[in-house]
Amino acid sequence: MSISTSVLSELLQSITYLRPQLYFKASLTALSHAMEDQVLAATLEQPLVIASFQRERYYRQEAHRYQRLALRSNQIYVLSAPETDFRHSSEYYEKIAFEPEDALSQEWHLVVIAENYATCLVCRESLGSIAKTKQTPELTPSLDMDTSRRFEGIWTSERGVSLKAAELLLDRILVYRPDLASKIQEARQRFDIGETRTNKRANQVAEFACDIDTDPFVQRLVTYLQASQYKLHKAYRSITAQARKERLVNSISTAIRRSLDPHEVLQIAAQELGQHLGVGRCLIYRAQATDDQAIIEHEFLSQGILPICGQTWELANNPLFQEVVKQGEGVCVADATNDLRVTSSASLSLIVKKFAIRSWLIEPVLYQGRLLGIVELHYCNLPPHQWQTGELDLVKAIATHIGSALIQAEAYANLEDLNQQLEALDRTRSNLIAITGHELRTPLSTIQVCLESLASEPDMPVELQQVMLNTALSDSERMRKLVQDFLTLSNLESGRxxxxxxxxxxxxxxxxxxxxxxxxxxxxxxxxxxxxxxxxxxxxxxxxxxxxxxxxxxxxxxxxxxxxxxxxxxxxxxxxxxxxxxxxxxxxxxxxxxxxxxxxxxxxxxxxxxxxxxxxxxxxxxxxxxxxxxxxxxxxxxxxxxxxxxxxxxxxxxxxxxxxxxxxxxxxx
CATH class of the missing domain: 3.30.565.10 (Histidine kinase-like ATPase, C-terminal domain)
Structure with a gap:
């Protein structure tokens, strides 16, 4: 069964002086952990703990903490809307699975009640946050993406408020787990919850606990603030790096749009990429999977680095290049002096020593699975460079743009070849018209003249008649050969x-x-x-x-x-x-x-x-x-x-x- 009544609404109706405040999901997480730490820090007490999670995926993140809390008390209740395997159970603590349509699915609750202290956190997700979540459902499974969701509710150490919140939640638990009636009754009697409270406890609605150890709260919130500052600093650095990456990609994209000359585009790409990553050497050259050698055409050099441009680069005996061809992906070497692929190859060892390569990256330039070229990055005379994921992604993105530039230049060259072929076809057409016009018209005219003469001159001498017939036969044979050659060439070219x-x-x-x-x-x-x-x-x-x-x-x-x-x-x-x-x-x-x-x-x-x-x-x-x-x-x-x-x-x-x-x-x- 599902219940549409909100626990927060019931609490605010029961205690009218309460005023809800706005909380972010990250703040609620920090407060919840601080409240749980308070229970874990206690030595003798066995408090009542009631926690309600909106969804099972949020509960799974905290399950290990509640197993530790169950070692402190036998009055632990966890509620959640099931998604996969969350079910009613009493293995470590009491698990209550409520219906997804229940109002609890939009709320966040944590109530802790002990003999000498009590705290409660009762919140409901704001309507705007719920609507935003529904608009972007693909983000909801990521627990790191929802820290900015907004909730409104109450967080207090006031015992009377905590007791009332516990009463409302225990009533909700009984709806789903009537088998826990005796255990819940024990909790009510022990902590004077609901109608079983004594007059003394009833008069303490506005009383605050004075003997709470606030260190866990302070430490948790300070840690949260420090983590937030670190995340903010990390975010700023990520934004800066992303902006630099976008400027680099845009500069290369602009070069591609401005020029159809692949040499100009590749030189700009080598300079921009080398400067951006601060490498000792950046090489870009054309190569195919079956090539044994390649000529280094474009190069970026830092000061004092030995140039390679114009030299022949061996590929057939290069294990790194062969690995790139086989896998279709880039290969990176953090320390070329210790990498087995390098040390086991005499040719690579010689290259590393001659050109002072310490760290090495080879990224293929691919288009639809076809190898067009290679981008190489060398860190020289430095401590080994640990290649970062962002660097590898950037080089891959640049290689993709280079592939587009090469295909664009290739398409332009093919277009020029096509234009030349069209010109050749046009010349062929002109020659065809001229030759057929000449080769067909001339013998046909001769044949016509001979036949007309034979038909119109019956008294023509026999000798002259024979000349006319021979001429007509000769020219008809000439026409037959012409037609036969046309048919023969057509059949040969079409494969028939x-x-x-x-x-x-x-x-x-x-x-x-x-x-x-x-x-x-x-x-x-x-x-x-x-x-x-x-x-x-x-x-x-x-x-x-x-x-x-x-x-x-x-x-x-x-x-x-x-x-x-x-x-x-x-x-x-x-x-x-x-x-x-x-x-x-x-x-x-x-x-x-x-x-x-x-x-x-x-x-x-x-x-x-x-x-x-x-x-x-x-x-x-x-x-x-x-x-x-x-x-x-x-x-x-x-x-x-x-x-x-x-x-x-x-x-x-x-x-x-x-x-x-x-x-x-x-x-x-």
Whole structure:
């Protein structure tokens, strides 16, 4: 059952001259402890003690004290609203669990009555404090957060008031624990509580006890005041440190907003962080989890400290760096001269000795779990520095901002790359329009003229009709090749090609490619073509059709830019254990050195789309690159310059024996 009547209200109605005062929760705690100390200080008396807690979590903090009080008296009563395991019991003292809806859940009571003294504390939490607690329920479980809650009530050593408060609380206890009636009656008779009081005691309502030892009260309150001053001083220091931290973080954040240059941001971060923490050296450098070395790019130095900036920092043999990579968290060393991780590593021991590092902190710069860089702090030539939690949190916060700056700079660089790609796509689009317009329109116009002539001139000589037909067939084949190249490149780039690797002889593939060239070039004088293929060359493993396609396009490309009196050579040699390198060289017009990379781009035309002396779409070399990359090879071009010929190289995997495969696996490991 729950009772809505307030004990404080009943007490004020019974003794009308009482005037409640305002108390803070911290003050009530100090007063309660002083009253409990008074009981613990007594030697012979067995007082009546009644304590009421609002919630079980407040009681749990004081439970051990009440076990000690129970050794002094058998008249100890503790009331609380249960939350987990608080129940009616009589193990050490009498526990009374009242309903959470009871008015007691908003009050704070402690009554102590002995033969020669009495004190009571009866308070009720103010409505404003209750409303604030309800608005921030997430703070209520923390006992350190509610010391400023406000209560109104009575604290007095007046015996009559204490007896009346005890009477009201004992009546409330009987409601919940009727089984304690005999024990409560004993307390009433012993201390003259309620109707059992004698006339002599009844006339002492306004009498104050004179023989109370006030030392426990004074000591408790003095201790509380000293603790309050210490907490206030600590709070001021915390606020000052927090303000400095916020200024530091704001300065770095401002630098990030003002500049997209990561070098400028990292240098400011190193200077600000090093000065703020008063370290001997602060290093910031970029590093990834797989890096073996890093270049120290940014550094803060105190006076007289040896610089490291610009030097190479070993990472592969650095146990501290490897621990950071493995854990994804910072590592701190209080004393580098005694830390096992340092002393057991020859390279770290040398670094510590050379750069006079006594205390060491390594904090990773992470973004979504990816390592971007490292922040290092060194305390040099000083007693060992004990790293504080606030320092570690600050360095972690700065590392987070640095990570954001690096990602921001990376995003900006990626945006520039994207802009360049868009420009390249725009050029590709322009070339596509120009080439398709030229390559399709020209043969289509020729075909149309030939067909119209054949249709409109039935008396045309047979010889001329044959010329018209041959011209139309030749240009239609030219259009077919253009469309076929478009489709082939599209399929290769989109991954829609199915590869069928097989064991092949390279000579056979070269012969097939040359037969294609001779078939298409009947009647034309070709440059001299020589092949140099070693008879001991191993079999290659590739898709035969696509390998022939690469050879045919490279030979056709050499044929286009080589005069008939020139020479084309095809060579193949063993390139390492796993590849054969094929070279198609010509003595033609050559390639400028600055264009050796872009000749493999789509629609690349050295002479421009509309001023070419040779036919073609500019897709042949792009198709070759896609095919070679498809079987895991490489393709590149070489040339000494204009009119000095060119060489195109590509690699093809060889067919390996079982023993060779085992050796390759061992080498790869």
């Amino acid at each position: 090609v199915e590869w069928h690797p097989e064991s092949l002889t390279l000579q056979e593939c070269i012969d097939l490619a040359l037969s294609r060239l001779r078939t298409r070039s009947q009647g034309e004088k070709l440059p001299q073509i020589k092949t140099h293929i070693s008879p001991n060359l191993p079999l290659v493993r590739a898709d035969g059709d696509w390998l022939v396609e690469v050879l045919a396009k490279l030979i056709d490309n050499a044929y286009k830019f080589t005069p008939s009196e020139g020479e084309i050579s095809i060579k193949a040699i063993r390139n390492g254990d796993r590849m054969v390198e094929v070279t198609v060289a010509d003595s033609g017009r050559g390639i400028e050195p600055n264009r050796l990379e872009i000749v493999f781009d789509r629609f690349y035309q050295e002479e421009g789309a509309l001023r070419r002396t040779t036919s073609g779409t500019g897709l042949g070399l792009a198709i070759c690159r896609q095919i070679v990359n498809g079987w895991g090879g490489e393709i590149w071009a070489e040339s000494k310059g204009k009119d000095q010929g060119s060489q195109f190289h590509f690699t093809v995997p060889v067919v390996q024996s079982s023993q060779e495969e085992k050796r390759s696996k061992v080498k790869s490991k």
